[in-house]
């Protein structure tokens with residue numbers, strides 16, 4: 001039992017390290033180039049709004065029923 | 073005869089800070105609690121398993137009896153914000169991306185399956201509100217107003233940081249919003265960090281520090297923000313890094329203007345006190361502009377305020393004093409934990425179309441302590457105690473020790489909902505002498521000496537001691553949500569609870585919702601001439617407020633509290 005718990009601890013650390021490495025690679029290989037591309041071409045409002053001065057935005061009129069409430 | 077059907081909705085808020093659960097029965101809140109009260113981890117953000125269990129057990133039901141379970145926000149939209157922000161700010165956003173992705177992939181993205189498997193409910197019963205709708209609903213549907221303007225401001229929800237709307241009957245419609253990264257909450261948090269405190273934790277401290285300083289740096293702070301006449305605002309990105317950095321909140325450019333972070337936050341240092349006064353003042357100006365704008369768009373004298381920013385009790389008072397709104401309501405747990413109530417009530421009223429009949433005018437929804445259990449505990453642990461004969465005896469004995477300058481831990485019936493101890497899980501002391509503040513600070517709370525303590529006063533005599541003007545009946549005064557001026561003539565009688573600027577954050581205690589506590593303060597008033605008590609939350613620095621009698625006893629032993637009152641039982645600290 002003790003060995004299992006110790007192994008679990010080590011496995012968690014290895015998994016954390018692996019996740020760090022994978023995310024690091026995804027970030028520089030995928031995200032950074034995509035970021036450059038998006039900044040040039042983006043029509044996505046939420047994306048563009050990151051660096052534009054925006055003030056009050058009217059909320060979209062949507063019906064808030066059970067179907068809306070099921071959306072995550 | 074047809075069967076009477078009851079609708080049970082469980083609201084859940086978690087995974088950011090202050091997770092909580094709330095059980096709503098036919099639109100009435102029957103149980104709610106923060107998870108931290110059970111887990112004993114301050115600001116616990118984990119799934120509120122114990123708080124849920126408490127709510128269900130209190131009502132004597134199981135998760136099978138729930139009609140709906142509502143999560144307080146839309147996780148996928150929040151995830152979209154984090155992903156897009158990481159993408160936009162790459163390569164600066166490496167830390168945000170790495171940490172957030174780990175959090176989201178291991179936990180937050182699976183909210184749905186997590187709730188379903190924990191509660192064993194069918195997926196059709198699980199619903200999702202929106203963060204700011206939950207905030208706004210938590211205030212309006214608990215308020216006494218039939219119609220009201222609603223305002224919700226916090227750090228950030230999914231994308232929204234500020235929103236306002238109009239609510240009438242059972243409908244609540246948000247009209248306009250300001251989006252991330254423009255955030256009044258995050259602006260205040262940036263200066264909280266700069267003043268040496270922790271974001272999401274130290275904002276109270278910054279507010280408490282502000283009266284020691286002069287608002288000398290308003291111009292410099294205003295230069296970081298574009299504010300329009302309608303109160304909307306945009307933060308200049310070059311000064312802030314919270315958008316892309318999990319470890320920092322402001323940039324080098326910010327430091328070039330304001331210098332280095334305070335390294336002695338426990339002390340009052342003139343420069344940082346001036347900064348605190350300045351940001352508080354800028355913040356108040358911005359908030360009042362927003363409120364004025366909302367008033368111009370609505371036709372109601374009522375406003376419901378929600379979100380973490382509504383915990384700024386100095387600014388809250390100004391909404392009443394300086395804007396045209398006549399009535400203000402703030403749900404006692406205005407921050408994210410309150411979202412659990414709001415999410416449930418929004419579904420019950422707005423989505424399902426049910427009428428309203430509820431008002432939250434009290435806060436005692438938490439864990440209850442039974443006198444028999446307390447006695448059993450004391451006997452088992454061989455703790456010597458005196459059992460009072462009746463309420464009068466209990467009150468006489470407590471008043472006697474309080475008026476002799478002793479500090480009392482006071483635990484009665486159900487725990488409070490929200491961040492304030494309102495006479496059920498409180499540390500009490502004589503408010504007349506300023507040295508009592510130092511005693512409570514150094515012997516018990518171990519917190520920054522400059523922070524003020526709040527008073528509890530009996531409602532019928534509140535305006536003798538505080539300049540309340542026409543606002544005496546506002547419910548936020550019952551929940552300690554407004555900082556008001558102490559009457560000039562009484563300041564020397566309230567030395568321990570009057571802040572350096574002559575203000576205090578009183579709790580008005582009424583007979584109906586809080587009879588025992590009311591009687592205690594009343595009797596203290598008869599003995600001393602001051603029907604006021606110093607009331608601070610029953611916890612040590614860095615710990616959540618005590619929940620059970622066992623927590624209370626542990627805290628009593630670890631601290632310098634002289635006398636502990638657990639229900640009917642009085643325990644005096646033995647002199648060793």
Ligand SMILES: [Fe+2]
Nearest residue numbers: 226379380408
């Ligand atoms: Fe929030």
